[in-house]
Amino acid sequence: MDIFLANNIVKNYDKYTALDHVSINVKKNSIFGLLGPNGAGKTSLIRIINQITGPDSGELFFNGQKLQQHHIERIGYLPEERGLYKKMEVGEQALYLARLKGLSRQEATKRLKYWFEKFEITTWWNKKIEELSKGMQQKVQFVVTILHEPELLILDEPFSGFDPINANLIKNEILELKAKGTSIIFSTHNMSSVEELCDDIALINRSKKILEGSVKEIKKEYRTNTYRVEFSGNIIAFTNAIWTGCELIEKHSEGNQNFATVKLLYNATPNQLLEAIMPHVMVNGLQEIIPSMNDIFISKVSNEKLNIESNFTE
Amino acid sequence: MNKIFLIIQREYLTRVKKKSFIVMTILGPILMVGLVFAQFWIKMIPEEKQNILVVDESMLFNNKLDNTTNQTFSYSKNTLAYEQNNFYKTNYNVILYIPSNIIDAQKIQIYYKKQPGLGMQDYISTIVGKKLEDMKLMASGIQANQLASIKTKLNVTTTKIEKSGNFETKDNEVSMALGFIAGILIYVFIFLYGAQVMRGVIEEKTSRIIEVIISSVKPFELMMGKIIGIAMVGLTQFLLWIILSAIGTTLVGNYFIKDKVNVDQIEQTFKANTPQSAAFKEMSTDKKAEIMDSFFEQVNLPVMLFSFLFYFLGGYLLYGALFAAVGSAVDNEADTQQFMLPLTIPLILSFTLAQNVMTNPESSLAFWLSVFPLTSPVIMMVRIPFGVPYFDLIFSMLMLVAGFIGATWLSAKIYRTGILMYGKKTSYKEIWKWLFYKA
Numbered sequence: 001m002d003i004f005l006a007n008n009i010v011k012n013y014d015k016y017t018a019l020d021h022v023s024i025n026v027k028k029n030s031i032f033g034l035l036g037p038n039g040a041g042k043t044s045l046i047r048i049i050n051q052i053t054g055p056d057s058g059e060l061f062f063n064g065q066k067l068q069q070h071h072i073e074r075i076g077y078l079p080e081e082r083g084l085y086k087k088m089e090v091g092e093q094a095l096y097l098a099r100l101k102g103l104s105r106q107e108a109t110k111r112l113k114y115w116f117e118k119f120e121i122t123t124w125w126n127k128k129i130e131e132l133s134k135g136m137q138q139k140v141q142f143v144v145t146i147l148h149e150p151e152l153l154i155l156d157e158p159f160s161g162f163d164p165i166n167a168n169l170i171k172n173e174i175l176e177l178k179a180k181g182t183s184i185i186f187s188t189h190n191m192s193s194v195e196e197l198c199d200d201i202a203l204i205n206r207s208k209k210i211l212e213g214s215v216k217e218i219k220k221e222y223r224t225n226t227y228r229v230e231f232s233g234n235i236i237a238f239t240n241a242i243w244t245g246c247e248l249i250e251k252h253s254e255g256n257q258n259f260a261t262v263k264l265l266y267n268a269t270p271n272q273l274l275e276a277i278m279p280h281v282m283v284n285g286l287q288e289i290i291p292s293m294n295d296i297f298i299s300k301v302s303n304e305k306l307n308i309e310s311n312f313t314e
Numbered sequence: 315m316n317k318i319f320l321i322i323q324r325e326y327l328t329r330v331k332k333k334s335f336i337v338m339t340i341l342g343p344i345l346m347v348g349l350v351f352a353q354f355w356i357k358m359i360p361e362e363k364q365n366i367l368v369v370d371e372s373m374l375f376n377n378k379l380d381n382t383t384n385q386t387f388s389y390s391k392n393t394l395a396y397e398q399n400n401f402y403k404t405n406y407n408v409i410l411y412i413p414s415n416i417i418d419a420q421k422i423q424i425y426y427k428k429q430p431g432l433g434m435q436d437y438i439s440t441i442v443g444k445k446l447e448d449m450k451l452m453a454s455g456i457q458a459n460q461l462a463s464i465k466t467k468l469n470v471t472t473t474k475i476e477k478s479g480n481f482e483t484k485d486n487e488v489s490m491a492l493g494f495i496a497g498i499l500i501y502v503f504i505f506l507y508g509a510q511v512m513r514g515v516i517e518e519k520t521s522r523i524i525e526v527i528i529s530s531v532k533p534f535e536l537m538m539g540k541i542i543g544i545a546m547v548g549l550t551q552f553l554l555w556i557i558l559s560a561i562g563t564t565l566v567g568n569y570f571i572k573d574k575v576n577v578d579q580i581e582q583t584f585k586a587n588t589p590q591s592a593a594f595k596e597m598s599t600d601k602k603a604e605i606m607d608s609f610f611e612q613v614n615l616p617v618m619l620f621s622f623l624f625y626f627l628g629g630y631l632l633y634g635a636l637f638a639a640v641g642s643a644v645d646n647e648a649d650t651q652q653f654m655l656p657l658t659i660p661l662i663l664s665f666t667l668a669q670n671v672m673t674n675p676e677s678s679l680a681f682w683l684s685v686f687p688l689t690s691p692v693i694m695m696v697r698i699p700f701g702v703p704y705f706d707l708i709f710s711m712l713m714l715v716a717g718f719i720g721a722t723w724l725s726a727k728i729y730r731t732g733i734l735m736y737g738k739k740t741s742y743k744e745i746w747k748w749l750f751y752k753a
Contacts, residue, residue, distance in 0.1 A: 014747050052529060052734070069532075072530060073530075075529070077525075077529040079529070081522045081736060082522055082526060083521040083522030083526075084523050085328075085517075085523055088328060096320065097526065097527070097530070099320055100317055100320060
């Protein structure tokens with residue numbers, strides 16, 4: 001079941017198209033990565049999901065229902081461009097923002113107390129935001145975002161502004177929220193956090209969706225059948241041993257240990273590779289090299305650019 | 315609706331709790347009361363006694379200048395040079411030198427130790443002049459009482475004959491002043507609190523909280539909540555100023571009266587502050603009573619009060635929405651200049667043209683200015699004391715309502731796009747495009 005569904009969303013500004021028939025579906029209780037380079041259209045899509053702006057065409061569904069104004073109380077949003085009233089006190093401000101999301105004063109106070117204790121920030125209640133450091137402000141902002149226990153949480157670059165310790169704290173919090181049943185849309189440039197957190201992703205480039213699917217599937221799909229072999233023995237013997245079904249991409253030694261990166265061609269299997277080299281060298285390890293999301297991101301986005309350039313020259 | 319109330323509440327409370335609000339609220343009346351009473355104080359300080367030595371070469375004024383409580387004239391038989399040399403040996407403050415050719419030259423000279431006040435100069439020139447006049451009259455054989463009967467002071471009453479045949483006399487300085495003051499109040503309120511709306515919007519933009527909030531409420535709700543909240547701050551401040559000023563004036567007044575200050579003196583100082591004070595002072599008490607009577611007779615007080623509230627709020631709401639749009643289009647206050655111009659020009663124009671409208675209340679300029687929504691709040695208040703046909707008034711009010719709706723609609727479109735534009739210098743062309751973006 002999908003918590004959120006966007007169908008063929010188109011958004012134009014003046015002569016510029018921000019979203020060109022983009023569709024995404026966010027599964028319930030999952031973390032969905034919304035990826036793309038700067039200016040790809042991610043923020044436009046996120047603003048449409050939050051009903052800050054509307055699409056020119058396309059359909060949006062929340063929990064199976066057509067997206068409506070009252071759904072915003074079920075959505076939590078941490079924008080990339082975020083901040084708080086600098087002159088307002090932390091507690092008062094958090095209460096205000098929670099009440100704007102439909103919580104009663106009592107309920108908001110109760111929950112705020114819980115979260116402030118959990119994050120060990122109770123002493124900040126009467127401080128003005130401007131008295132806090134940037135990282136402290138981010139903590140308050142995160143609490144405010146999740147206080148109304150949204151079913152769908154949209155986090156745009158949530159880790160920016162956090163030191164590694166607090167980033168980890170937030171990461172664990174995100175995972176805990178997911179465990180409790182929250183669905184999360186996670187927009188970021190940080191590909192390592194995508195691999196760590198996301199179940200599914202969609203990659204948007206130049207207003208179009210160019211890749212989607214589960215992280216596992218995508219990585220599988222983008223495998224290049226390349227292996228890293230760790231062995232001891234004669235490197236020349238190793239080079240001689242591999243046959244034409246292999247391409248030696250790189251080799252080097254570290255002390256007695258030798259390392260080689262081998263790409264298998266023509267559907268050759270790692271077993272065949274092992275059979276070929278085992279008589280000549282001592283194999284200590286064999287590992288498939290799986291492309292990182294970072295590699296996939298770069299290759300997808302730059303490929304697209306190449307295509308466009310070749311179109312130009314024709 | 316509930317959320318708009320929350321926004322109004324926040325906008326109101328954060329501003330009312332600010333130190334600057336509290337300071338201004340207390341300081342305003344203190345300044346007002348202080349200003350009023352400083353004038354009494356100055357009036358109450360007894361003027362220094364002036365001993366004036368008259369050196370009269372014309373021999374015309376011997377013992378003829380009247381002494382007052384503050385001025386005593388003595389007459390010297392010596393030459394001017396002699397008296398000048400001995401000036402510091404005597405206790406005279408001033409030497410008044412009247413040359414022998416006074417009648418032709420019409421010149422007198424005052425020598426002093428310490429700069430005498432304007433009042434004394436004035437007094438001397440008046441009484442010497444008066445004496446000269448009398449002497450000239452005598453010389454040409456005209457009696458003083460004859461002259462008095464010739465001198466004419468004309469009173470003009472203006473009466474309008476309406477189509478229906480009714481006569482209507484408009485001779486009302488008090489209500490004119492009242493209308494003018496009402497116009498100024500509206501002008502000040504719009505400028506002060508309209509600018510606050512703009513600053514509030516800019517604050518939300520620069521602190522980057524805007525996107526958080528409009529993921530909870532519609533931009534329109536936020537904009538209207540802010541405008542209404544700030545209006546209530548303004549009304550609170552004005553109300554507190556009125557109450558505190560009244561209390562302050564009464565308290566300080568009581569103190570002064572206990573101090574055996576002549577109540578008349580206080581009254582006079584008050585009157586000295588009104589533009590018509592000179593004329594007012596000269597009027598007999600009967601005439602004054604008549605004016606007050608006719609004021610209540612002629613000015614429909616409920617209409618005036620209702621109009622004031624209507625234009626006060628209507629004008630503010632109209633401008634508030636436009637100021638909000640300006641705030642949304644820029645990143646900081648320094649960039650507001652170019653967009654402020656179309657707002658400040660009609661406002662300042664209405665203020666400067668108010669004088670013109672007062673002299674010509676039924677001109678077509680006055681009519682159109684009092685109908686055009688950007689100028690009507692100030693101009694109509696100035697016009698009302700002269701009697702405005704109900705048609706004009708209702709037309710103008712409808713135009714203001716229409717203007718407000720139009721301005722809010724326009725501003726809401728600019729606002730909802732503008733608040734999400736960061737780090738980009740906005741141009742009029744850009745804003746024009748925003749009007750056509752789909753929500």
